[in-house]
Amino acid sequence: QKEVEQDPGPLSVPEGAIVSLNCTYSNSAFQYFMWYRQYSRKGPELLMYTYSSGNKEDGRFTAQVDKSSKYISLFIRDSQPSDSATYLCAMSALGSGGGADGLTFGKGTHLIIQP
Amino acid sequence: ETGVTQTPRHLVMGMTNKKSLKCEQHLGHNAMYWYKQSAKKPLELMFVYNFKEQTENNSVPSRFSPECPNSSHLFLHLHTLQPEDSALYLCASSPAVGGVYEQYFGPGTRLTVT
Numbered sequence: 001q002k003e004v005e006q007d008p009g010p011l012s013v014p015e016g017a018i019v020s021l022n023c024t025y026s027n028s029a030f031q032y033f034m035w036y037r038q039y040s041r042k043g044p045e046l047l048m049y050t051y052s053s054g055n056k057e058d059g060r061f062t063a064q065v066d067k068s069s070k071y072i073s074l075f076i077r078d079s080q081p082s083d084s085a086t087y088l089c090a091m092s093a094l095g096s097g098g099g100a101d102g103l104t105f106g107k108g109t110h111l112i113i114q115p
Numbered sequence: 116e117t118g119v120t121q122t123p124r125h126l127v128m129g130m131t132n133k134k135s136l137k138c139e140q141h142l143g144h145n146a147m148y149w150y151k152q153s154a155k156k157p158l159e160l161m162f163v164y165n166f167k168e169q170t171e172n173n174s175v176p177s178r179f180s181p182e183c184p185n186s187s188h189l190f191l192h193l194h195t196l197q198p199e200d201s202a203l204y205l206c207a208s209s210p211a212v213g214g215v216y217e218q219y220f221g222p223g224t225r226l227t228v229t
Contacts, residue, residue: 043220
């Protein structure tokens with residue numbers, strides 16, 4: 001079983017729709033959850049960052065974490081064509097400086113917003 | 116220059132060549148990372164440096180050799196690569212190592228091994 005599962009898509013929705021992107025994970029030690037957006041030929045750009053369970057809102061974006069279900073979501077309201085990109089979920093445990101302190105990523109979901 | 120920069124942006128090399136990738140961060144961070152991004156696969160962590168010291172080598176073949184001369188610069192030296200090493204190589208930095216710190220990525224170097 002992979003540590004982080006994410007549907008690669010593509011997910012195609014009309015402009016203005018609410019988009020729901022999701023990841024599931026298996027490692028219960030994960031405490032920090034991030035969403036990155038990656039445009040074609042660019043590096044990933046940090047969108048949202050949450051700790052433990054709960055919701056976090058930033059403009060049109062809402063991140064949700066349900067640790068009991070090992071499930072995280074990113075919602076995009078009033079989606080725009082400029083939101084078309086690949087969305088990567090990433091997560092990590094509380095690092096102590098030893099071991100792997102990088103992030104564990106999902107494969108990314110390719111999102112297309114149709115004008 | 117701001118953020119994390121990487122050079123070159125594109126690189127084509129033969130299997131017998133030696134080349135180096137360069138990363139520079141202008142964020143005052145102390146930790147730097149190399150990741151590999153292949154098509155249809157998750158980003159794979161390769162190396163982690165904290166205050167210029169390597170803290171993680173994620174079972175990377177020896178044909179990839181990292182170097183971190185200071186907290187702002189990170190290199191990845193490449194030699195006798197294989198075609199399956201063709202990928203996007205991403206550098207990232209964070210204030211320090213540890214899951215609590217957000218990582219900021221550069222634009223990547225698109226490597227093609229012929």
